[in-house]
Amino acid sequence: MEEEYDVIVLGTGLTECILSGIFSVEGKKVLHIDRNDHYGGESASYNLTQIFNKFRPGKEVPQDLGRDRDWNVDMVPKFLMANGELTNILVHTDVTRYIEFKQISGSYVYRDGRVAKVPATEMEAIRSPLMGIFEKRRMKKFFEWLATYKADDPSTFQGMDLDSMSMNEVYAKFGLEPGTKDFIGHAMALQLDDSYLTMPARETVDRIVLYLQSVARYGKSPYIYPLYGLGELPQGFARLSAIYGGTYMLDKPVDEILYDDDGKFMGIRSGEEVAKAKICIGDPTYFPSKVRAGDKVIRAICVLKHPVSGCDNADSAQIIIPQNQVGRKHDIYTTVLSSNHNVVPKDHYLGMVSTVIETNAPHLEIEPAIKLLKPISETFMGIATLYEPLEDGKADNVYISRSYDATSHFETTTDDVKNIYRRITGKDLVLKKRPTVDEEQAAQA
Known part of the structure; x- marks a missing residue:
């Protein structure tokens, strides 16, 4: 660790991993650190033990929920738009070679108390x-x-x-x-x-x-989803970075952010070790004094043993409850997944609900979506504060990502990636097409 890098990246959320992959491909020397022992940061996918440790510490995992490894539950539920910017980045960088995707069966909307399919x-x-x-x-x-x-x-x-x-x-x-x-x-x-x-x-x-x-x-719907959960996405970009020389360290605490006399970033300290660089990219949790708190989002993970009513027995779906259907200011999003996506055991489903909090009783705000999912075997609820950087990073060379919002897809995340890239380099992100597997093997021969 004790050497000079071009870029130090803190946190392995999707935004950070995409940028670390892109800068590595461009020939930059990247050190990527996460204090957690797993990839994904706020956007990780958890197994059963991790879910219980997070939401019900000290409680035993019920035996009837099956094997730990059959669970890959997203902490930030979202889908990818099949023609969206994240899909374009995945295809262009050929990170798709590490990840298999499956289409989401249907897109639905809540109207007058019932669910109807959005025409495809x-x-x-x-x-x-x-x-x-x-x-x-x-x-x-x-x-x-x-x-x-x-x-x-x-x-x-x-x-x-x-x-x-x-x-x-x-x-x-x-x-x-x-x-x-x-x-x-x-x-x-x-x-x-x-x-x-x-x-x-x-x-x-x-x-x-x-x-x-x-x-x-x-066809069917505009959404696709990676098998084994969204945690596969940051790992895919981490592999890309590693192939191009990026150095990764998980379970590595960051004890101090180091600045020079002009207040510019110059490195990080972990224990007795110091790594130096001129540029730092990180998620908001590493820089509490440099971010502002915005909206709060409630996310509920519901374990079901049946397909969701009104969705044509679909193995997966997106259900949107428009704000004015339930007298709110923000929409309520529900994503539905099943064992076909390798995120739950056979005959189980996941219904994940999220929305921006408007009152002091957030659990009641998502009740219209919860009703659509009943009966529910297990529910895990969490509240997250959304953070955004106070400054653009040019003064101190610290470039902070935004929290993952309540939207149902990754378009705002890729906007943030492109925005940070532009702030660092002064130019728009134009991806170079990565060689195919055959071309890479031929070059190495």
């Missing part, structure tokens, strides 16, 4: 209970426009100025009803709340297009 095809749209017959025609026109829309070609905007028009005005142009706006905005654009309605429409239009393109990639 024209036929599903025609049969959908979410809209009446005339509304289906109007929505068809809306989607026909989106099929021709190109973000960099204003001639495809049908005369609309998407940078000045609000999303409400775009919906109005197509005559869409409040209920339709609701499920498009929350279950397709995946907006967290209704504030997007009065903002410039371009971002929401781009989000809906991403959703539709992700559905088109594999």
Whole structure:
């Protein structure tokens, strides 16, 4: 450890591991440290013993829950958009060679007390209970426009100025009803709340297009998920970093962050050992004085022995409860997984609920989602505070990531990756295509 590096990375959350992989590929000498004995930081996947140690310390694990190794439970439940930025990064860096993915069976939305499938095809749209017959025609026109829309070609905007028009005005142009706006905005654009309605429409239009393109990639739903849990993602990028010379140390305490006389980062101390570098990347838990606390998020892990009602007996699903369906300011997200994803034993399911906390009784705030999952065998609840850096890192060369938010996917995480990269290097992240396995073997021969 006692040598000079280009970059020291603290914490093995997904954001940190992606950046460590990227900088290693670019030829930087990277030291990556985590005080924990496992990968993933806040975004780790836990086995049964780890879950009980975290949520019920001292309690014995019930025998009927099966083997420890059959459980890989995400502490931050999310899916990947099939056509999203994280998927593009995984493909481009060929980290996909270490991870196998499975498609999520369906995307659902809560409306008027029941769950309905978000249409993935024209036929599903025609049969959908979410809209009446005339509304289906109007929505068809809306989607026909989106099929021709190109973000960099204003001639495809049908005369609309998407940078000045609000999303409400775009919906109005197509005559869409409040209920339709609701499920498009929350279950397709995946907006967290209704504030997007009065903002410039371009971002929401781009989000809906991403959703539709992700559905088109594999059919059924826009989401994919790694077998054995999301903890596989940081490990995949850690392997990438290691192949390109990155040094990893788990279960390594960081006793002191070292700065020079100008207040700039110069290294870290662990016990008697010192490692030096000019740049540090780390998660918020390593820099409590350099971050601000934001929203709090409640996350509930529910163990089920049945598929979720209203989801066509699907082995996996995303269920979104839009805020105004339950009189809230933020949506409630539920992810459903099963033994087909190697995260629970056979005949078990996981229902994981998350939302931004608005009251002093957060467990009651997620009750609408909990009702959809019943009967529930075991429930584990946790509350997390979301942190973000106070400064951009340029003054002291300490670049801090943001906490993982309540969104149901990783698009905000990849935004953070690109933002940190830009702050460090002064340029946009452009990934170099990694050689295939065959090309790498040929180069070594």
